[in-house]
Amino acid sequence: MPELPEVETVVRELREEICGDIISSVEIFRSNPIVQGDLDMFQEQLCGRKFMDVRRRAKYLIFNLEPKRYLVAHLRMTGKFIVSDPLPEPTKYNRVWFNLESGRQMIFDDIRCFGTLEVYDDLADSKSLQKLGIEPLSKAMTLGYFKKNLGSSKREIKSVLLDQKIIAGLGNIYVSEILFRSRIHPQRSAGSINKREWSLIIKYTKYILQEAIKNNGTTISDFRRVDDKTGAFQQFLQVYDKKEQPCTECGTPIQRIVQQQRSTFFCPECQR
Ligand SMILES: [Zn+2]
Structure with missing residues (x-):
């Protein structure tokens, strides 16, 4: 998608x-x-x-x-x-x-x-x-916004980042990648994320989205550009769709779990 x-x-x-x-x-x-x-x-x-x-x-x-x-x-x-x-x-x-x-x-x-x-x-x-939430590449994407809205949330961080009413535009692929780079376990509650970790989420969300745009997006299956060419960011993915492959950081096999009927990929060693 x-x-x-x-x-x-x-x-x-x-x-x-x-x-x-x-x-x-x-x-x-x-x-x-x-x-x-x-x-x-x-x-x-x-x-x-x-x-x-x-x-x-x-x-x-x-x-x-x-x-x-x-x-x-x-x-x-x-x-x-x-x-x-x-x-x-x-x-x-x-x-x-x-x-x-x-x-x-x-x-x-x-x-x-x-x-x-x-x-x-x-x-x-x-x-x-x-109904849409903030744009992840805008100035509204701040530590204050997340602490204020999610500071005591018991919802899983993965679901929160997918929630278009909170932050708009992220989907399954990029959320897996953002949490891997931020070294945060996808099942953590949003309320347990500290300021340092929110800052990492903000930093890597912007970084990954900008890199993906530079590479014209990610083509896993269907995505095509206007001229029918594919995107190129799939070659930079580190966890998405990499079940059982060694983590690029520590070599531990990447795990796949299902959250809200959707796949999440993560490293059980690097992400805590
Ligand atoms: Zn790892």
């Missing part, structure tokens, strides 16, 4: 490809459950609008249109955007075509159809955007 660095990669590439272009028509090949709301309305609301900017909030892509309107997309499991020269017909998993005045197409492709596309005149109307 794409996390913050993968979405940021797609946003940067889309910005290069489509800004200044105008949507001439929208063709929907499979709407349910991707396109939110009325289909005719969705097409009508977008036709004739110009892409002014593409940006990211958590794992959402926000397309700023002119006259003012917003297309908000979430890739979920397997959603992806492809920009290409016009195709003669949709390929198997093409769900929506945004035909552009330049003659090119922005394609929303999604094998499993968990992705979403929504249109808003005002982003304040998006309930999902309003």
